[in-house]
Amino acid sequence: MNTSCTECGAELAVPNDAIVGEIVSCKDCSTEYEVAEISNGNVLLKPAEQVGEDWGE
């Protein structure tokens, strides 16, 4: 399943067997999305929440 990144417009590839909660990243700008809902073969993405804990190393 393909859709577009809302940040940079690049193609976002969503696995055909995606599950709710799956993290999908834009390969161009690294924006992260989460699968919010799957209904009738359609996938609804929402922006993934900012990671709280992060050591960044």
Place this chain on the structure above:
Amino acid sequence: MTGRTESIEDSLEVRAFNKFPIAIVRGKGSVVWDSAGTEYIDFMSGIGVALVGHCNDSVLAAIRDQSERLITCHGSYYNDARADFVERLVRCAPRGLERALLTNTGTESVEAAIKLARRKTARKKVVSMKGGFHGKTLGALSATWNRKYRDPFGPLLGGFEFAEYGDPQSLDSVVDGDTAAVLAEPIQGESGVIIPPADYFRQVREVCDRKGALLIFDEIQSGLGRTGRMWASEHWGVVPDMMTVSKGLGGGLPIGAALATPEVAESLKGGEHTSTFAGNPLSCAAGSATLDFIAKNDLPGQAREKGEYMKAALSKIASGHRLAREVRGLGLMLALQSRVDIHSQLLSAQSKGLITAYSGRDTFRFLPALTIDRDQIARGLEMLEGAIGEEEAARV
């Protein structure tokens, strides 16, 4: 229950870290204990710092001995512990990197390398990689990709651009006659243990040579045997013009270095880049003991052998769990990427007795001490699998 340690840190420290609810007070080898005496297998080792294990006996002996002789000595004076250390460091460095600019941390090593590159070439631009992480001081931060680290602190240094990691054509299009250096991790750590295509760094070397840019390898996380070779660059047979190293270098004490060829090093004049604590005798003594331990115990070989075991075990876990996406890594620099957010799995693993690092929201990152034993690996992975299984059951 919040203890005294947690209360004091929460009320008096600047909240630079978002903390897990555990106070770690003791460590030995690949095991740490919290303030309640609970034992944890440590797959994180302070993000790769406890490379030779927590409180390594050889390092402790060196620290004790040196602490009774001299702890601090400004760099404007010679010192025997510092001399012993730089001799060892240069001896094990990639061919040609015969000069060491000592620092205290990884990010400082990167700052030093950037300054040396600009000083040597008289060029301004630094090209680093998308997905790369080099530190959070302003120069290193300017070369670090993740915008959540950069955006709150602009304006950053000018002259920094990014190329696609693993894509030599992208690099060729970004590097030009004003590029002082190309800066890259041989294996990207913070991005989730990303290994480039086999021929990539040979082509990076060619681009740098053709365009007159210096090649800087950031081996702060991947170096010192972690990936199964002393330096990760050895996997591809590419020698850089500079290399940064830190994390495990001091056996737990803070120390770092920017290694360079004599030609690059000689461009720096005395007094242009100094540090109060860099090259202090205590850290240097710990560093010498660490390098000796790595060599004597063939830690690169141990990382290779135990890494193969751990990666195979991780792959078996991944194949049995639909939440697992991919296993990656070399030696004991490994990752398991999940399909979902792993926060609850991390907490679950902690409750079972496993501490591990992570990358972003969906990847477990494993950087155990290279001295970890197979039984500890097996027990830790059992706890990890339990956490993954619970998450899977909850999502059915």
